[in-house]
Amino acid sequence: MIFVDKDLSKFCINFALKNGASFAEARIVSSTSDSFMLKNGTPVVSQFLEDSGVGIRVLVNGAMSFVSANSFNRDLLKDKIKRAIKFAMSSANTKKEKIEFEGFKFAKTKWEVKGKRKIEDVSPKEKMDFLFDIEKNLKDLKSKVPSRFFQLNTETSETFYANSEGAEISSRIPRVMLYYSVVVSEGNQSEQRYFQFGESGGWEMIKKWKAEEKIREEAKVLLNLIRKAKSFNTEAVDVILSPELVGIAMHESCGHPYEADRILGREGAQAGESFIKEEMMGTRIGSDAVTVVDDPLVPNNFGYYEYDDEGVKARRRFLIKDGIITEFLHNRETAVKMRTESNAAARASSYNREPIIRMSNTFMLPGNYSFDEIIEEIKKGVYIKSFTEWNIDDKRWNQKYVGSESYFIENGELKGLVRRPVLEITTKDFFSAVDACGKDVGFVPGSCGKGDPMQGIPVWMGGPHIRLRNVVVSKYA
Amino acid sequence: MLDYIVQKAQKLGAEDVIATSVSQLARQTKFANNEIVVNQTWDEKDVDIFLAFNKKTISTSVKADAKKSDVDKTLNRMMKITRLLKPSEDYFGIAKGEFKYKDVEDGYDKKIEDLQEKEVDLVTAAINKALENGVKKSSGVLYSNVWQMKKMTSSGIDVSDKGTSINFSIRSFAEKDASAHSVSVSRILKGFDPLAAADEASLLAKQSLNPAQCEEGRYDVIFHPMAFSSLLYYTSYAFSAFQVDSGLSFFIDKIGKKVASDIVTIEDDGSMVNGFGSRKFDDEGMPIEKNKLIENGVLMNYLHNTSTAKKFNTESTGNAGLVDPVPWNIVLKQGDSKFEKMISSVKRGLYITNVWYTRFANYRTGDFSTIPRDAIFEIENGKIVRSVKDLRVSDNMQRILESIEMISKERKTIQWWEVTIPVVAGFVLCKDVGITRSKK
Numbered sequence: 001m002i003f004v005d006k007d008l009s010k011f012c013i014n015f016a017l018k019n020g021a022s023f024a025e026a027r028i029v030s031s032t033s034d035s036f037m038l039k040n041g042t043p044v045v046s047q048f049l050e051d052s053g054v055g056i057r058v059l060v061n062g063a064m065s066f067v068s069a070n071s072f073n074r075d076l077l078k079d080k081i082k083r084a085i086k087f088a089m090s091s092a093n094t095k096k097e098k099i100e101f102e103g104f105k106f107a108k109t110k111w112e113v114k115g116k117r118k119i120e121d122v123s124p125k126e127k128m129d130f131l132f133d134i135e136k137n138l139k140d141l142k143s144k145v146p147s148r149f150f151q152l153n154t155e156t157s158e159t160f161y162a163n164s165e166g167a168e169i170s171s172r173i174p175r176v177m178l179y180y181s182v183v184v185s186e187g188n189q190s191e192q193r194y195f196q197f198g199e200s201g202g203w204e205m206i207k208k209w210k211a212e213e214k215i216r217e218e219a220k221v222l223l224n225l226i227r228k229a230k231s232f233n234t235e236a237v238d239v240i241l242s243p244e245l246v247g248i249a250m251h252e253s254c255g256h257p258y259e260a261d262r263i264l265g266r267e268g269a270q271a272g273e274s275f276i277k278e279e280m281m282g283t284r285i286g287s288d289a290v291t292v293v294d295d296p297l298v299p300n301n302f303g304y305y306e307y308d309d310e311g312v313k314a315r316r317r318f319l320i321k322d323g324i325i326t327e328f329l330h331n332r333e334t335a336v337k338m339r340t341e342s343n344a345a346a347r348a349s350s351y352n353r354e355p356i357i358r359m360s361n362t363f364m365l366p367g368n369y370s371f372d373e374i375i376e377e378i379k380k381g382v383y384i385k386s387f388t389e390w391n392i393d394d395k396r397w398n399q400k401y402v403g404s405e406s407y408f409i410e411n412g413e414l415k416g417l418v419r420r421p422v423l424e425i426t427t428k429d430f431f432s433a434v435d436a437c438g439k440d441v442g443f444v445p446g447s448c449g450k451g452d453p454m455q456g457i458p459v460w461m462g463g464p465h466i467r468l469r470n471v472v473v474s475k476y477a
Numbered sequence: 478m479l480d481y482i483v484q485k486a487q488k489l490g491a492e493d494v495i496a497t498s499v500s501q502l503a504r505q506t507k508f509a510n511n512e513i514v515v516n517q518t519w520d521e522k523d524v525d526i527f528l529a530f531n532k533k534t535i536s537t538s539v540k541a542d543a544k545k546s547d548v549d550k551t552l553n554r555m556m557k558i559t560r561l562l563k564p565s566e567d568y569f570g571i572a573k574g575e576f577k578y579k580d581v582e583d584g585y586d587k588k589i590e591d592l593q594e595k596e597v598d599l600v601t602a603a604i605n606k607a608l609e610n611g612v613k614k615s616s617g618v619l620y621s622n623v624w625q626m627k628k629m630t631s632s633g634i635d636v637s638d639k640g641t642s643i644n645f646s647i648r649s650f651a652e653k654d655a656s657a658h659s660v661s662v663s664r665i666l667k668g669f670d671p672l673a674a675a676d677e678a679s680l681l682a683k684q685s686l687n688p689a690q691c692e693e694g695r696y697d698v699i700f701h702p703m704a705f706s707s708l709l710y711y712t713s714y715a716f717s718a719f720q721v722d723s724g725l726s727f728f729i730d731k732i733g734k735k736v737a738s739d740i741v742t743i744e745d746d747g748s749m750v751n752g753f754g755s756r757k758f759d760d761e762g763m764p765i766e767k768n769k770l771i772e773n774g775v776l777m778n779y780l781h782n783t784s785t786a787k788k789f790n791t792e793s794t795g796n797a798g799l800v801d802p803v804p805w806n807i808v809l810k811q812g813d814s815k816f817e818k819m820i821s822s823v824k825r826g827l828y829i830t831n832v833w834y835t836r837f838a839n840y841r842t843g844d845f846s847t848i849p850r851d852a853i854f855e856i857e858n859g860k861i862v863r864s865v866k867d868l869r870v871s872d873n874m875q876r877i878l879e880s881i882e883m884i885s886k887e888r889k890t891i892q893w894w895e896v897t898i899p900v901v902a903g904f905v906l907c908k909d910v911g912i913t914r915s916k917k
Contacts, residue, residue: 037800039723043565045527045534045800046558050551053521067518070540080520087504087516090594094601095512125561132563147724147841183724183841192725192839266509268616269648269658270894272833272850352519389838391869394850398867398915402838420838424869426915452507452618452894472916476838477871 006170008072009162012056016081017164020089021058023101025163027309028054029351032120033155038131040148046124053351056081060088062098064333068352101332102342104312106167111306113173115202119154120174122203127152130206134180137212138219145219147183147192152176154203159309167311175200175302175458177445178211184222191222192388193404198302198445198458205300218386221405221417229419232408234474238381238467239423240374240409243442245384245401246364246463251446253427254292255362255461257396258319258327259345259450260334262357270452272394275427276325278338286323286431289367289466293318294329296344296360302445303360303459308344310355317343319362323431331357349455356451364463367437374436374467381409382421382473400424402476420476433471438464478524478541479629482548486528487631489556493529493571494631495761495799498522498541501624504593506600509616511608513600527799528555529571532564536799567722569787572761572797573632579764581640583751586665589641590623599645603675607649610679617647618894619671626756634762640664642753645671646893648851649678654688654866657681657852658703658831662890662899664751681830685852688866691914697826697882698870698910699819699856704832706891706900707847709743709807711835712874713898715843716745716770718785719801727843727875728776736776737878740812743771745780745796747805753892753899754805761797765805768794771878780804808901812884819883819906821859827912828854828861832870833895843874846913872911880907 009026016024030052037044053070054077065088067080092098131150138145156174161167177198184191195218197209241249256262257274265273295316296305306314310332318326329345330338334357346355375383384403392399401423408415425433443462449455482496500522507515522541527534535555539548592599600619607615620643627637641664648658659677663669700708715726728736737743747765749755756765761783769777781789782797796802820828835847847870854861885903892899 039567042567043533043563044567045536045565046562047536048554048558049537051538063513063516065516065518067520069520070522071520071542073542076520080518084516084518087518087594087597090597091506091513091516094597097512099514123561124558128562149723149725181725183839185724185841190839190841192837192841264510265614265616266514268509268614268650269618269646352521354515354517389836389844389846391834391836391846391848393848393867394833398848398869400846400869400871400913422913424913424915429915429917452505454894454897474913474916476844477911477913 005072006160008054009160011074012054012077012081013162013164015078016056016058016085019082020085021060023059023164024056026054026056027348027351028160029157031155031157033153035151035153036124036127036131037151038135041135043128055348055351055353056084057354058084058088059099059101060085061092063088063092063095064099066354099333100336102335104165106163106165106311107313108168110170112171113200113304115174115204117203119176119203120156134212134215137216141219144184144186144223145182146185147181149181151179161309161311163311169307169311173200173304174202176203176205180215182215182219184219184226186223186226189226191225193218193222196445199300200302200304201300225417225419229417231419231475232382232421232473234472236470236472238378238469239471239473240381240383241466241468242385243462243464244386244444246466247444247461248387248390248401249430250292250362250364250463251359251459251461252392253396253399253430254319255294255359258329259357260328260330260338263328264334264337267450271450275395275397280325283325284323285320285325285428287434288322289434289437290320290323290431291365292320292362293365294359294362298361301361301443301460305360308346309348310342310346312342312344314344329357329359331355347457349457353451353455358450358457359448359459361460363441363443363461364437364466366439366441366464369436369438371438371465374438374465375409376412378409379411382418383407383409383414384421397427399427422474422476423471424474425471429471433468434466435469436467438466440464479627481545482526483629483631485549486552489552491528491530491556495527495571495628497525497626497628499525499624499626500541501622503620503622504596506596506619508600508604510614511604513597529568530556530559532568533559533562534565534568535559567784567788569784571630571632572634572763572783572793576764578636578757579748581748581752581755581757584640584664584755586641588666589621589643592621596621599671603645603647603671606672606675607647607679610676610683612649612651612679612682615647615649617645619645628758628762630762636758636762638757643669644892645674647674647678649682651682652686655682655685657685660891660893662753662892664753668751681852685864688864690867691855691865693913695909696912697823698907699823699826699828700905700907701830702889702891702902702904704829705905706896706902707832707835708877709809709900709902710896710898713804713807716780716804717802718779718781718789721779722785722788725840727841729841731776732778734776735774736875737771737774738881739774740884741771741774741878741881742810744769744808745804745806746808747795749806752806753890756805759795759797760799763793763795763797765795804898806899806901809884809903811886811888811903814883814885816885816887816904819885819904820856820861823856824858826856828856845874846871867914869913870910871913877907877910880909882906882908
């Protein structure tokens with residue numbers, strides 16, 4: 001790990017203030033990461049990286065400028081800061097609406113995610129062996145699984161954030177992620193599963209994933225899908241969604257549209273805007289059963305943080321409470337525009353990216369139902385346990401989830417496998433149809449894409465099993 | 478430094494070494510709601526290192542200003558790690574040979590380096606142009622980029638390249654649910670036309686006012702170059718021999734077979750004049766040339782690096798990617814149709830101007846869906862009759878390629894946030910495209 005030079009942050013901030021900035025922040029990030037891949041039993045190029053650099057953001061006459069460099073040379077940084085200020089000044093002349101940051105009392109503190117076993121103490125051989133174990137466990141199925149791809153990524157990131165308003169925050173976070181893709185094929189048919197595991201913490205995390213067992217089970221399910229699954233004839237029925245499905249839905253149709261920068265149009269030409277408007281705060285979007293939060297503080301979640309990348313202390317955000325829209329995700333800029341306080345949603349994927357509003361860990365809160373209670377009242381329906389193709393429009397209104405492992409439900413019991421049931425539904429219809437939430441909560445990781453240039457950022461998403469009443473399930477065309 | 482890295486790594490036992498220095502100075506002006514929201518600058522200088530030892534392969538990067546002692550430490554670590562790894566049976570070395578390189582024509586323009594704060598004026602003029610055309614607001618981004626690259630390898634390659642680029646993306650909103658998107662993309666200032674992009678986005682947005690709901694079913698669809706480039710971008714992965722070998726392509730075992738309609742010819746042309754993705758050499762140092770991928774509907778070749786080429790018993794196409802071969806500029810050969818002729822030929826159809834969020838149910842079969850964003854128009858009896866919204870294309874990618882009936886003569890280079898590999902495409906008419914929508 002490269003030493004994080006805290007004095008450099010102060011140097012950059014002071015230099016920016018002296019040269020015309022009304023606000024300045026500097027974020028020094030040093031990270032070590034590695035990546036190991038196994039393709040059909042053969043290792044692919046391994047990678048490791050030690051990276052470090054500084055990202056500096058300034059406000060000048062109400063205009064914002066960001067500059068980054070992967071050099072800590074002070075003369076070079078002085079030149080970059082001067083140019084960044086000049087760049088901002090040229091924009092400031094054109095701006096009718098000046099950018100302001102909400103006032104804040106900042107902390108001087110540090111936080112860290114600790115693991116029992118540090119990922120940097122794990123040898124490359126042990127990491128590759130972890131992938132080979134997954135491969136070995138598929139040995140007897142190999143002829144049916146012509147495509148097997150496993151990628152293990154580990155990263156430890158250290159950050160020192162400081163700004164001209166007194167913040168000085170050090171952090172350290174290790175993360176482990178396994179991405180996998182398997183294609184099962186028989187005759188001229190095939191089914192595919194691509195998914196991931198991911199948490200923040202030490203190497204011990206991978207044991208509880210039981211990845212080799214889970215991937216083997218999924219491969220067997222895919223084979224059964226080819227052999228036994230029947231198509232679902234399009235009709236309105238009751239649907240049970242697993243935590244995996246609830247997670248992707250909370251991320252796509254609750255987390256993203258509640259990002260205040262999207263609501264205000266800042267991502268309009270990229271990830272898009274939002275069906276949510278500021279005046280919808282306090283209005284109903286779903287049934288009483290629906291409460292959705294975004295909480296960076298759930299231990300070991302993939303998107304964990306204690307202070308965001310603007311130095312604001314993290315907390316749980318209630319996006320929907322009992323079906324009512326209650327909170328948006330804010331940074332310091334959008335908080336001013338919407339006359340509220342930042343709730344610490346500013347994140348940057350690296351030193352060379354500006355902090356923008358991001359989710360961390362978006363999930364539906366559990367209810368009181370057991371799975372048996374959820375299913376027993378369903379006369380005809382579908383249980384979607386995992387998904388494959390999915391997407392949503394850029395205002396986050398029309399979404400599609402295609403089931404992978406999915407079952408018919410008849411008179412309160414799971415029956416045979418369904419081939420690719422399709423749930424294509426608007427956000428309001430989705431949340432309004434929820435009438436029961438399980439006691440269980442499950443989470444899945446993801447790399448959420450947003451920003452320009454693109455920033456892939458680690459997140460978690462999840463929820464309990466839920467029941468949707470009377471929604472149309474279609475046959476996959 | 479590159480020379481030092483190659484020699485030092487060889488001394489340590491590495492058989493193949495590639496050292497590449499990359500420096501880039503990129504600038505961005507991002508705007509939303511007719512206002513500039515941030516100016517950004519990136520200054521990155523790295524040296525990428527790849528080495529192979531006993532078919533064990535590893536890569537990393539060091540900073541361009543790294544001390545020799547840090548480079549030594551990195552190389553020692555790389556060798557230590559490779560000794561712990563198992564060999565890759567799919568690794569067959571790097572490019573070797575006496576190569577001749579050609580500079581990319583119109584690939585560098587000093588004027589782009591000198592633009593600096595004038596970029597703000599370009600953005601402001603484009604925003605104003607869209608406002609003059611009657612839209613309420615525009616959002617988008619202007620990038621300029623200046624880069625240099627130098628590569629040395631253990632097989633004697635010593636080559637360098639430099640380039641510039643400038644790209645502008647604008648999305649105009651005339652009203653709620655009435656928007657359109659356009660881009661202007663170039664390596665040199667000549668031909669770069671952000672005002673034309675603003676004009677197209679704003680005029681299309683104005684035409685798409687008051688969109689109605691529309692039934693799902695099968696429609697003949699005219700894809701705007703923005704929309705079809707997105708489909709080709711998501712198809713481009715399937716040409717990679719690495720993806721084919723991984724079992725994740727719908728072109729597996731289809732070389733020499735019909736995969737598209739007769740009028741479809743697709744090339745990857747990394748040597749294209751003013752090509753946004755054009756480069757002098759690939760990641761192994763092989764000269765980059767033009768490769769036919771589909772000719773008159775028949776799959777001709779995959780994209781290869783040295784290792785995939787050896788495994789497939791063929792030759793590298795100059796598309797390394799050290800892991801996964803990559804396309805440089807995907808080019809759909811121009812057709813002979815005019816957009817107006819396409820519209821008049823459609824009895825019941827849609828004109829889709831942009832799509833995003835393309836996802837596959839299965840990469841091996843090409844089953845996918847993608848979501849139109851921005852203006853969509855319904856066509857009846859050869860005429861655009863109204864603006865529509867809230868639709869989804871749900872189909873199979875090869876079937877889409879096979880269903881192409883007309884391609885326009887007019888083409889455009891598309892590269893933006895959703896389409897990161899440049900694609901040159903025209904208007905494309907596809908028959909019987911699956912269209913679905915949210916159900917009540």
